Amino acid sequence: MPPPTAPKSGDALFASVERVNAELFTLTYGAIVRQLLTDLEEVEEVNKQLDQMGYNIGTRLVDEFLAKSNVSRCADFKETADVIAKLGFKMFLGVTATVTNWDAEGTSCSFVLEDNPLVDFVELPDTCQGLQYCNVLSGVIRGALEMVSMKTEVTWVRDMLRGDDAYEMRVKLTKQVPEEYPYKDDD
Amino acid sequence: MIGVGKAKQYANVLDKPLSRGRQEVSLSAFAFLFSELVQYNQTQVDNIAELERRLEDAGYAVGARVLELLCHREKGNRRENRLLDILLFIHSTVWKVLFGKVADSLERGTEHEDEYMISEKELLVNRFISVPKDMGAFNCGAFVAGIVRGVLENAGFPAVVTAHFVPIEGQQRPRTTILIKFAEEVLQREARFG
Numbered sequence: 001m002p003p004p005t006a007p008k009s010g011d012a013l014f015a016s017v018e019r020v021n022a023e024l025f026t027l028t029y030g031a032i033v034r035q036l037l038t039d040l041e042e043v044e045e046v047n048k049q050l051d052q053m054g055y056n057i058g059t060r061l062v063d064e065f066l067a068k069s070n071v072s073r074c075a076d077f078k079e080t081a082d083v084i085a086k087l088g089f090k091m092f093l094g095v096t097a098t099v100t101n102w103d104a105e106g107t108s109c110s111f112v113l114e115d116n117p118l119v120d121f122v123e124l125p126d127t128c129q130g131l132q133y134c135n136v137l138s139g140v141i142r143g144a145l146e147m148v149s150m151k152t153e154v155t156w157v158r159d160m161l162r163g164d165d166a167y168e169m170r171v172k173l174t175k176q177v178p179e180e181y182p183y184k185d186d187d
Numbered sequence: 188m189i190g191v192g193k194a195k196q197y198a199n200v201l202d203k204p205l206s207r208g209r210q211e212v213s214l215s216a217f218a219f220l221f222s223e224l225v226q227y228n229q230t231q232v233d234n235i236a237e238l239e240r241r242l243e244d245a246g247y248a249v250g251a252r253v254l255e256l257l258c259h260r261e262k263g264n265r266r267e268n269r270l271l272d273i274l275l276f277i278h279s280t281v282w283k284v285l286f287g288k289v290a291d292s293l294e295r296g297t298e299h300e301d302e303y304m305i306s307e308k309e310l311l312v313n314r315f316i317s318v319p320k321d322m323g324a325f326n327c328g329a330f331v332a333g334i335v336r337g338v339l340e341n342a343g344f345p346a347v348v349t350a351h352f353v354p355i356e357g358q359q360r361p362r363t364t365i366l367i368k369f370a371e372e373v374l375q376r377e378a379r380f381g
């Protein structure tokens with residue numbers, strides 16, 4: 001058996017994937033939010049839809065992450081959080097997050113984003129003050145973790161678009177679903 | 188203190204220095220997001236034409252902003268006012284910034300002189316898309332057609348812009364052609380310019 005390959009560094013990982021201009025990404029995301037606001041009218045509904053879109057992405061993105069990052073099974077939630085912050089964010093968005101504010105049980109922590117490619121050019125008008133503009137990101141985290149047997153609740157606690165000094169999302173591990181063996185085949 | 192990053196707070200988005208546009212994200216991140224855009228819009232429509240129109244609308248919003256951004260950053264606040272120049276601007280500058288390369292070709296229609304075509308062998312948004320048989324000629328390039336229309340219209344060149352698959356001989360995947368049909372007034376103005 002070949003020796004297990006060491007996980008790549010975040011920078012090496014990002015350098016190894018195909019990339020596109022972040023502005024295309026930013027503006028496309030803006031177009032999505034704008035369409036949702038027009039269609040759904042209620043800001044709360046838009047928040048939900050963005051979260052759902054993120055969740056859908058997360059459930060698919062985790063496969064690519066595991067396939068390309070050479071990361072092996074994480075020992076605990078702390079390690080998982082570190083991997084997401086250093087490698088996950090880096091591989092897809094080219095930025096890193098800081099993991100902080102752990103609770104005593106080690107089941108909830110915060111990701112603080114230093115750079116957030118979603119929000120370039122963005123300003124929330126008065127009518128959209130309740131909008132969780134970056135909800136897609138929290139959805140991605142929730143969706144991706146669910147695929148690796150961790151049920152989480154992810155909420156934004158700080159948002160620079162709403163006048164805070166950083167982007168901070170709180171991730172709370174609510175349930176670790178034990179993996180069952182033998183795996184059931186989907187028919 | 189942990190958690191205070193390099194991101195600075197600005198009272199107003201316009202106070203923030205304009206990025207130089209060198210930042211990148213992974214192609215997958217974009218592809219996942221784009222796929223959500225398409226899937227969401229599929230839930231909002233009854234037919235393919237409507238779906239293409241909605242993707243075009245989304246693209247239009249991007250195009251309008253791209254024009255403003257690039258005129259400022261790449262063109263020193265000037266924008267093209269001649270037909271060929273604006274087409275070249277899209278084919279080269281806009282394409283380069285958004286898709287990392289100039290478009291494969293820019294041609295004038297042979298049958299109608301108000302028609303121009305920008306073609307791309309593998310349009311970025313179609314990279315990971317395969318259209319199910321029952322969706323006929325649906326082309327996600329409608330989004331890019333929308334971007335082109337957004338740039339053109341906001342630069343004063345109203346046009347109808349559509350995306351089409353064109354089979355290439357000996358190739359499995361067709362290329363995408365963005366067909367631009369300018370409004371009559373644009374050609375009349377162009378003729379007066381001489």
